[in-house]
Every structure is written in C-alpha cells, then in structure tokens.
Amino acid sequence: MGHPFRFGVWVSLKLAGTLTRRIRLAYTVPVMRTPRTILALLPFAMLLSPAGSAFAQKRPPAIQMPKNGKMATIIRVGNLYSQADESSDRTGEVTPGRELVIVERSGNWLRVFANVDAPESRLSDQPVLEDTQEVQPISGWMVNKGVIDVDTPHGEQILFGEAISAENAASEPHPPPRAAQDARLLYRRVVEMFPQSPIVPEAMWRAADIRWQLQKADAATLPSAHEKESYLREQMDEDEMRKIIKYFPKTKFADFAAWDLIENQLCGDWQGSEKCPEKEAAIYLKYADEHPDSVRAPQALYLAAWRMASAGDMWAADGNNDRAKEDRSHTMGITDHLQQKYPQSEYSARASDLEFKIQQGIAVYGSDRE
CATH class of the missing domain: 1.25.40 (Serine Threonine Protein Phosphatase 5, Tetratricopeptide repeat)
Known part of the structure; x- marks a missing residue:
C-alpha cells in the first residue's frame, strides 16, 4: 500500500x-x-x-593549432630517432594518444615534436600563484606508421575505436600497462583534433570518467577514505566533469558527469x-x-x-x-x-x-x- x-x-x-x-x-x-x-x-x-528540453550546446573552446606543422597523434608505441634511419640513435618513445606536431616529411618518415610522459597535475592541488611550467616536447624522426593527423580520413573514428579497445583492455583482470591512460589520451585527442565531430561529447565524457575512476581508486587507498565528513577525504578533481555539464547540458553525458560528482559529497564512513x-x-x-x-x-x-x-x-x-x-x-x-x-x-x-x-x-x- x-x-x-x-x-x-x-x-x-x-x-x-x-x-x-x-x-x-x-x-x-x-x-x-x-x-x-x-x-x-x-x-x-x-x-x-x-521532460527536460534540449538546450543549445556550445562547443568547448578550440585549442590553438600549431603554426609550424600539423597536429597529430599515434595509436601505437613509436620510437623517435635522431635521423630518418632506424640505425640512428633513439631519442625517445611516444606512447598512444600523445600529442605530436608533424613538421617535416621524408618518404615514409616524419620529423615531429612530441609530448612524452609527464604527470598530470590536479587543478585543485595547484597553488594559486603557481608558475606552471609547460612540458617541453622532444623532437625526432619516426616511421609514419599508426600516425593520425587532423586530415586523416575518419581520423576521429579511428582514434575513438582505438580508445575503446584500450579502455576495454584496462578493465581486464590483468590489464596491459598504461591501458587506461592510453584510452584517456586517445579520447582527448578526439576532442582536440576533431572539435566539430559529433562524437566529441562522448569522447570528452569518457576521458573525464577514466581520470575520475583512477583518482577514486587512489583516494580509496588513503586513511582519509574512512573519514565521515566528505571534506576530510581526498576529493576527485571536478574540473573536467563540470566542463561537460557546462558545454553539453541536458545530455546523457551531463547526466553521467553529475552522477560522478555525487561521490565527492558522500560520507567516507x-x-x-x-x-x-x-x-x-x-x-x-x-x-x-x-x-x-x-x-x-x-x-x-x-x-x-x-x-x-x-x-x-x-x-x-x-x-x-x-x-x-x-x-x-x-x-x-x-x-x-x-x-x-x-x-x-x-x-x-x-x-x-x-x-x-x-x-x-x-x-x-x-x-x-x-
């Protein structure tokens, strides 16, 4: 009754x-x-x-495209060499989803500037007056294999599909190293390289959710995880989730983002x-x-x-x-x-x-x- x-x-x-x-x-x-x-x-x-009416969506601000070359990324692990020759010295390694700028082409070789592994800072942890140092990219030659640039046909679909594969691999009992991070970066490249694509809202959400879940797992290992008051616990960074709600309101991705944000308000114990x-x-x-x-x-x-x-x-x-x-x-x-x-x-x-x-x-x- x-x-x-x-x-x-x-x-x-x-x-x-x-x-x-x-x-x-x-x-x-x-x-x-x-x-x-x-x-x-x-x-x-x-x-x-x-029922919620559809709100007009405004896209996230487009990032500035490089002036000295074409923005790109890679879907596999690629080696950087000092010259366009695999027998030359290796100068670095680029993992899937990292940012590339192609500045020169020579046959099947590309001279690129690449952002390599660097820890992501949490916006909430940054001091107000911090003078943030940008990661300096390294340069070198790499084989044009698995490289996606902004003019690659169906490039966003290729990146999105590779990101899904990496995300699924990350959920396996014994995931490959970097699988979750690779997926997150590949989703982010979809957003940055193909900002007008209709799959941008989902790619943006998936990138944010992977980050959220990784931070949540880390926070759960801390003694503060058992504090009763939510403000005494390690908080997940809300910046990316709130941007999804801002730019894509009244969509299922805004619903998903709002759902994740609840976790920062709950009691630990x-x-x-x-x-x-x-x-x-x-x-x-x-x-x-x-x-x-x-x-x-x-x-x-x-x-x-x-x-x-x-x-x-x-x-x-x-x-x-x-x-x-x-x-x-x-x-x-x-x-x-x-x-x-x-x-x-x-x-x-x-x-x-x-x-x-x-x-x-x-x-x-x-x-x-x-």
Missing part, C-alpha cells in the same frame, strides 16, 4: 515561472531547511517534472551517524529530480530509499522509534514513486524487496538475525 506524503506547505506556495525552476525556488524557503522536510517534499516535486544516510538520500533524490531522464535516475531513487531505510534501522537501534518510523515512511514514499515512474527498471523490483523487508521488520542495515 502506498504511503503518500503531505504537501500542504509545498502546494500553498505559488511556483513562479516554469515548473523546471521549482526545486531551486523551494530550497530558498525557510520551512524547507531541514533534511527530513526536503526528503519528504522531493518525490512530489519529481512527479511535476516535465557513516560511523554510526544517522546524519550520513539521511544527507546522502537527499543528494540522490536531488539528482533524480534534476535528471529524470537519466539512466541513473532509478538507481538514484533506490539508493535514496535504501539509505533512508538504513537510517531508520540506525534510529531504531538507538532507541528512537519515532525517528525510525519517520525515515521508514519516507522510504516507502520513495519506493512508491520509483515503481510508478520507472516500472521496467530492475530498481523497481529492488524497491519491492526493500518495501517487503520494512513491512516484515527485517533490518536493511546491520544484522538481520533476531
């Missing part, structure tokens, strides 16, 4: 302008400052949400505090409301419901049955909305399971033994 919320205060407010502004207006109303009240009102707001699951539930509900057409929206609702149910179990364990009942009631309201709005989603079935456990008095968080 459904557990509808009461929305008297919400309904009495006149929503000025369009409904798409409803939640931002609501957040400024004093009566809605407590997390529990926001949690109660959000599902109703989501029922009013119209709840440490027995009901505040954490309640706060996180509000974050996921906000995502589902602002991105109703996202493939992540049903998951966001389920995660919100699960966290509210968990908070209810935590309140019950602390002897506060009134708060436990309140959070469990919120849970049922969220699951009802999930089942109505996304009935074909697997999370609708999981919501049914969650409802059944609550009705049966089975703990969602902690031990289910009696």
